[in-house]
Amino acid sequence: MTHFLAFEVTQVDNIFSRGVVSKQTEKLVSDQVRINVEYSDINYKDALAASKNSNVIREYPKVPGIDLAGTISQSNSLLWKVGERVLVTGFGLGVAKDGGFSQIQDVPASWPVALPEDLSAKEAMAFGTAGFTAALCVQALIKQKIASEASILVTGASGGVASIAIALLKELGFTNITALSAKNEQETYLSALGAQKILKPEELLPEKNRPLAKEKFAAVIDTVGGDMLAAILPFMQYDGCVALCGNAAGNQLNTTVLPFILRNIRLIGIDSVNVKQEKRRAIWEFLAKHKKILNKIQVQEVILTDLDDTIEAILDARHVGRTIVEMEVKK
Numbered sequence: 510m511t512h513f514l515a516f517e518v519t520q521v522d523n524i525f526s527r528g529v530v531s532k533q534t535e536k537l538v539s540d541q542v543r544i545n546v547e548y549s550d551i552n553y554k555d556a557l558a559a560s561k562n563s564n565v566i567r568e569y570p571k572v573p574g575i576d577l578a579g580t581i582s583q584s585n586s587l588l589w590k591v592g593e594r595v596l597v598t599g600f601g602l603g604v605a606k607d608g609g610f611s612q613i614q615d616v617p618a619s620w621p622v623a624l625p626e627d628l629s630a631k632e633a634m635a636f637g638t639a640g641f642t643a644a645l646c647v648q649a650l651i652k653q654k655i656a657s658e659a660s661i662l663v664t665g666a667s668g669g670v671a672s673i674a675i676a677l678l679k680e681l682g683f684t685n686i687t688a689l690s691a692k693n694e695q696e697t698y699l700s701a702l703g704a705q706k707i708l709k710p711e712e713l714l715p716e717k718n719r720p721l722a723k724e725k726f727a728a729v730i731d732t733v734g735g736d737m738l739a740a741i742l743p744f745m746q747y748d749g750c751v752a753l754c755g756n757a758a759g760n761q762l763n764t765t766v767l768p769f770i771l772r773n774i775r776l777i778g779i780d781s782v783n784v785k786q787e788k789r790r791a792i793w794e795f796l797a798k799h800k801k802i803l804n805k806i807q808v809q810e811v812i813l814t815d816l817d818d819t820i821e822a823i824l825d826a827r828h829v830g831r832t833i834v835e836m837e838v839k840k
Contacts, residue, residue: 510534514838515611516816518559519570525561529814532611540618543583544595547630549574549609549834550637551816552669553757556823558603559816565604574609574834575602576637578630586618595621596633596793598641599782610813612836622789625797634833635808636796639669642781644792646670646730646752647677649777653750657682659727662741666690666699666707667829670732670754676802679703687726689713695829702805714740720767728752735759743767745774754779757826806830814838 511534518527537543558565558573566573578596581589589595597620602608606616624633655661661678665671666688678686679702688704696707714737715722722743729751731738735758738751742764745751753776768774784792807830811819822828 511613513612514813515572515607516813517570517572518566520561521569527559534613537583537585537615540586541615542581542586542589542618542621543613543615544577544579544597544621545582546577546579546609546612546614546836548579548634548836549577550634551819551823551832551834552576552638553823555603556820559820560824572607572611573603574611575599575604576634577602577609577614578624578633584618588618589621594624594630596624596630597621598638599784610816610834612813619786622786622793625794628793628797628800631833632800632803635803635806635831636673637831638781639831640673640796641792642754642779643670643673643677644796645779645781646674646754647681648795649752649779650728650730650750653728653775655728655750658684660685660687660725662687662689662726662729664689664729664737664741665732665755665757666704667692667695668732669831671730672702672806672830673802674730675699675702675704676805677799680799680802692829698807698829710737719743720765721771731755733758735761736763738762739764742774745772747772748774750775750777752777752779754781808833810835812838
């Protein structure tokens with residue numbers, strides 16, 4: 510039995526609390542592995558999970574954190590050996606099951622992915638679900654044969670998913686990337702990532718939506734959803750496509766069918782939670798191959814006992830880039 514620290518949230522009736530607690534390991538069940546977690550990271554979903562009445566977590570108490578990376582310390586499965594370096598993202602981690610904001614975590618043996626040889630745990634979590642999702646979006650555009658010179662719009666541009674997507678697009682040779690961001694102070698950062706144009710929402714979007722507008726974009730990576738997406742669809746070029754991966758602006762999509770049936774556009778949903786393991790491994794190898802883009806991404810590091818400020822910054826739309834969480838709490 511080993512004692513360890515974890516950042517836990519709980520809600521009873523209308524009383525919510527969150528903070529670091531001391532826990533202890535239990536007997537490892539069949540077909541699970543125990544991971545000594547070195548790093549996690551904070552995503553928008555984690556910030557929601559760590560807030561009151563979020564509807565992300567249904568059963569309390571719970572340890573949030575949809576990502577983790579570390580070393581297997583115990584295995585009850587033939588799939589993994591003690592000492593193997595792994596990462597876990599998605600599935601039910603940090604939502605249905607205790608997650609990555611923990612120094613030790615038990616997970617089903619079917620969840621981990623082996624860390625690529627040239628990717629450290631820290632680098633993996635600098636990418637995290639945000640980078641994984643960004644890579645899925647970029648590869649979706651490639652699959653749709655979007656030309657390298659085609660006009661591509663990326664929304665929520667200073668966030669984790671969007672910033673990595675912009676850097677990946679630039680790295681892969683796309684030359685006409687427009688970043689859409691309401692944060693005036695981030696223009697220099699977005700340009701350094703690879704955006705050729707930076708627009709504020711009011712510079713692009715009309716006060717009143719029309720079913721069809723002037724064709725501007727061959728492809729969009731949308732991290733926002735809601736009314737933002739509805740306002741962008743009329744600007745899609747014929748045969749254009751939208752990779753949709755976020756809902757920060759809401760779950761509802763109030764639009765018309767006209768862009769779809771008159772311009773033949775495609776709306777591609779991007780899920781990062783239940784991706785098959787073969788595809789997961791391929792995506793992580795892809796990210797490892799292009800890990801040098803992390804030098805362009807604004808990455809902050811916090812310790813497990815100091816998550817509150819980042820959580821609030823994400824919820825208030827003040828957060829930029831990525832924040833990773835180191836599990837070692839220095840005395």
